[in-house]
Amino acid sequence: MRMSKIVRFGADVLFGAIVIFGLYIIMHGHLTPGGGFQGGAVVATGVALVIVAYSYEEVIGMVKKFVLTIQESAGLVMFAGVALIAIGLGTTFFFNFLANSGSLFGMTVPFGPNSGELNTGGVLPLMNIAVGIEVWGGLAIIILYMLSGIGKTEEA
């Protein structure tokens, strides 16, 4: 079933805004409410909007299952990998080895309320990005599998 032209145009317009908002939530997960899981779910909502608005044949051309599968696996591997690097450096699993180091994401934070700086947090932004990529791929591919399950029996 094809949705009407109004729905498809609205989905096209809103898709970019939703994706940008989700990426903002992922990237600012260590400063503002939200984080990897929430931001990834918001981005997956944008993908689901496109999947709902277009028909099965058009969606297969736009959203690739292969890419989403790779995304999900890569997110989980990156998340566990960042945690394992800490063991390689001689500390404990999930140790925040980048915090207060002065390098990437390594600025110090004063105690108490402050305006925040994006270049802080140590490994937390990396883990936010990893979980965000994983949740994006995972939730989007669940919707896509459900669409392909009904794709052949769809009513006109």
Next chain:
Amino acid sequence: MIETIIHVLVIAGLIVSATLVYYFRDLLAAALASGLFSFLISLEFYLLQAPDVAISQAAIGAGLTTAIFIIAIRSTKRYEEDAP
């Protein structure tokens, strides 16, 4: 005081939308009312100062669940039949 009024309004909206889900014969409208229910719950989470949970609820409850319902309705019938 004003906070209590907003809480009461949101909870009244929750009850109304849950009742609408039960009474709609048009399943697409019922799915959208279910999405409205999730959105109002996320508003209530935000009022209770849990913005993390509010974002999760708005994305998954109001967005993805409604999308799954709409996909299921697309492949079946849109209108509910009378009970036998």
Next chain:
Amino acid sequence: MRKELSVLIIIIFGLFLGLIALDLTFGEPDNAAMDDYFIRNGQEQAATNNIVTTIVFDYRGFDTLGESTVLFTAVVGVGLIYRKLVRGDADENE
């Protein structure tokens, strides 16, 4: 008969939840020692302003690894179920 029974069950369940909700207090936990430790040291140890993210990804990172594994397992399960349904066209539904 069935309708009255379901209304009765709804009323009893609502009263049950309402009585529990009346007994709850917000913002004053009984054991606050751990919370105070996180709030006092989170900004310094993890260099992050958002204490919730600090707890989720740093202090309790192992829980988040389990949560990610749960999501991955769910996706694998959904994929296995629908792979059997759409075996006819293996080229695009692999």
